[in-house]
Structure formats: structure tokens, C-alpha cells
Amino acid sequence: MQKVAVITGGTSGIGKSLVLKYANEGYAVVFTGRNVDRAALVVAELGERPHLALELDSAKMEDNRKMIEATIEKFGRIDVLICNAGISMRALFEDVDLDVFKKLMDINFYGAIYATKFALPYLLESKGSIIAISSINGWRSTPARTAYSSSKFAMQGFFEALRTEVMTRGVHVLVVCPGFTSSNIRNAALNADGKAQGESPRDEKKMMTSDEVAERTFKAAQKKKRDLVLTFEGKMAVFLNKIMPSRLDKMIYNMMKKEPDNPLK
Known part of the structure; x- marks a missing residue:
């Protein structure tokens, strides 16, 4: 029987490449x-x-329920769930509207919770895989990304707990942490007022491509890896944060300060 993969946020960037x-x-x-x-x-x-394309909002619990129900109705099973839908932000916490903070938590964190909740019975049945597309920001926060970092830390904490709940029942959980990846996420990132910033503050051409992230993710899932941290820069950030976090605070501040129109003061 043909296996079935469900992917949230699959119309652009990493999500499209995964589809x-x-x-x-x-x-x-x-x-x-x-x-x-x-x-x-x-x-x-x-x-x-x-395939089945669904016009649904990952931040809404009922839309996630509909996603799983539609999948089972059409294909009868779920073998892979990829929680990919996400949005970023760029503003100092002192300036950001709290509605922006809530929006990021609703999409990035609760969206993954809802999708996993409704898909889990079928994944237990198929002994399938759950893949969470997180970020290096789930290991190391960066300034002007307080809401984004918070949502990714929460996401990783949830999947770490869930992994230990289902690891003896045949379900595999992989957390993928891309570094800077060429995608639409920075263009769509919200500013302090909740409006899309419209353009990336970084040189997208120098970043890992979304196709490469998808390829590496697929291979890691096939090998049933626990974590996948991508890009040399991302791996160094995770490593240095463990051995010299205070030094890294200064390094990250100086790096972010070089971004065009950065909000740091």
C-alpha cells in the first residue's frame, strides 16, 4: 500500500520542497x-x-482536524506527519505588539500541537514518523526574534517529551533545525506592528536551499535520526552556546547589528 505524508505549510519554501x-x-x-x-x-x-491540497490555516485547531479527516477519507492512512508551517518576526520585544507574539505561538507552536494530536492515532497504527521543522533558534535565541525563538523552544520541548512517550510504540520523532535557508520566511516575517517586512535583510543567494533541506530531512527520517542540525554556522551556534554562552551573546549581537535596518539600539 502506498505510504502517505502530510505536510503543513506546503505551498512555498521548505514546505514546498518537502512536498x-x-x-x-x-x-x-x-x-x-x-x-x-x-x-x-x-x-x-x-x-x-x-496528492491532496487543502486550503487550511495551521493555527486553527479545527482546520487541523479537517486536514487529518480529509487525509484518512482520501488515502486511509498516515505514515509521515511533517509540522512545517511557520512564520518569523523581526522587532525588539519592547516594541512588539503582543498580538504578534500570540500569532507566532499559534502558528509555530500550537499548529504543530494540533496537527500531531489529530494525526497521532494513525501514526501509532502505521508506526510512522513525526518530523518537526524547527530552527537553530530552537537551540539558541537571537535578538529581535523573541517570539520566533520562544515558539521554536516550545516546539522542541514538546517533541522531546512526546518522543519519549511513543519511542517504545514504534513512532519515530525527528526534529530538524535548519540554519539560514533561502525561502520566503524572512520576506513574510512580521514587524512590531504585525505587518510583513516585505524583503529579506540577508543575502538569500548565500544560504542553503530549501531543496537541500528537504533532501537532508528525508534521509535523516529514513535513518530514524533524533535531531538534524543544518549548516556549519548553525552547528557552531549550537556548540558554542553549550561551552561559552556569554561570549556567544556578544557574537550574535554584533552579527545581528550588521543586518540592514536592524532594530537593535
């Missing part, structure tokens, strides 16, 4: 997104390969 990767590997793919035009482009690339 195409799993489809290329023979999976039926179910993906969500709120942008109908982008979803149509992904559907066009999938062609005749088995």
Missing part, C-alpha cells in the same frame, strides 16, 4: 496552505502523482 521530495519518493502527499495561487503551482508540479 515534492516525498512525492518523488513515491508517497501520496497531503499539504496545506492559505495561499490558493501558490498551492495551484505546487499542484501543477505534482501532476498525476497522488
Whole structure:
């Protein structure tokens, strides 16, 4: 029987690359997104390969329930759940509207909770995999990303606990932490007022591609790895944060200070 992968936030960036990767590997793919035009482009690339595109909001509990119900109705099983939907922000905590903070927690953290809650019975049945697309910010916070970092720390804490709950029942949990990746996330990042900043403050051409993240993620899942930390810069940040966190505070501040139009004072 054909395996089924469910991917939230699958219309752009890493999510889109994951949809195409799993489809290329023979999976039926179910993906969500709120942008109908982008979803149509992904559907066009999938062609005749088995898929289901759903216009749903990952931040809403009922939309996640609908996602799982629609998947079971069409394909009858779930073998892989990828919690990918996410949004970033760029503003000092003293300036940020608390609605922005809540929005990030709703999408990045609660979105993953809802999807996992409704998919878990079927993953236990198939002895499948849960893949959480987190961030280096889930290991090491950075200034002007307080809400984003908080959501990713919470996400990793949840999946670490869940992993130990299901590890003797055949379900595999992988947490993927990309470093800087060329995607739409910085363009769509929210400012202090909750509006998309519209452009990336970094040189996207020098970053790891979303296709490479998808490829590495698939291979790590096949090997049933526990964690996947990507990019040399990302691995160094995790390592240095363990051995010299105070020094890293200064290094990160100086690095972020070089970003164009940075909000640091």
C-alpha cells in the first residue's frame, strides 16, 4: 500500500520542497496552505502523482482536524506527519505588539500541537514518523526574534517529551533545525506592528536551499535520526552556546547589528 505524508505549510519554501521530495519518493502527499495561487503551482508540479491540497490555516485547531479527516477519507492512512508551517518576526520585544507574539505561538507552536494530536492515532497504527521543522533558534535565541525563538523552544520541548512517550510504540520523532535557508520566511516575517517586512535583510543567494533541506530531512527520517542540525554556522551556534554562552551573546549581537535596518539600539 502506498505510504502517505502530510505536510503543513506546503505551498512555498521548505514546505514546498518537502512536498515534492516525498512525492518523488513515491508517497501520496497531503499539504496545506492559505495561499490558493501558490498551492495551484505546487499542484501543477505534482501532476498525476497522488496528492491532496487543502486550503487550511495551521493555527486553527479545527482546520487541523479537517486536514487529518480529509487525509484518512482520501488515502486511509498516515505514515509521515511533517509540522512545517511557520512564520518569523523581526522587532525588539519592547516594541512588539503582543498580538504578534500570540500569532507566532499559534502558528509555530500550537499548529504543530494540533496537527500531531489529530494525526497521532494513525501514526501509532502505521508506526510512522513525526518530523518537526524547527530552527537553530530552537537551540539558541537571537535578538529581535523573541517570539520566533520562544515558539521554536516550545516546539522542541514538546517533541522531546512526546518522543519519549511513543519511542517504545514504534513512532519515530525527528526534529530538524535548519540554519539560514533561502525561502520566503524572512520576506513574510512580521514587524512590531504585525505587518510583513516585505524583503529579506540577508543575502538569500548565500544560504542553503530549501531543496537541500528537504533532501537532508528525508534521509535523516529514513535513518530514524533524533535531531538534524543544518549548516556549519548553525552547528557552531549550537556548540558554542553549550561551552561559552556569554561570549556567544556578544557574537550574535554584533552579527545581528550588521543586518540592514536592524532594530537593535
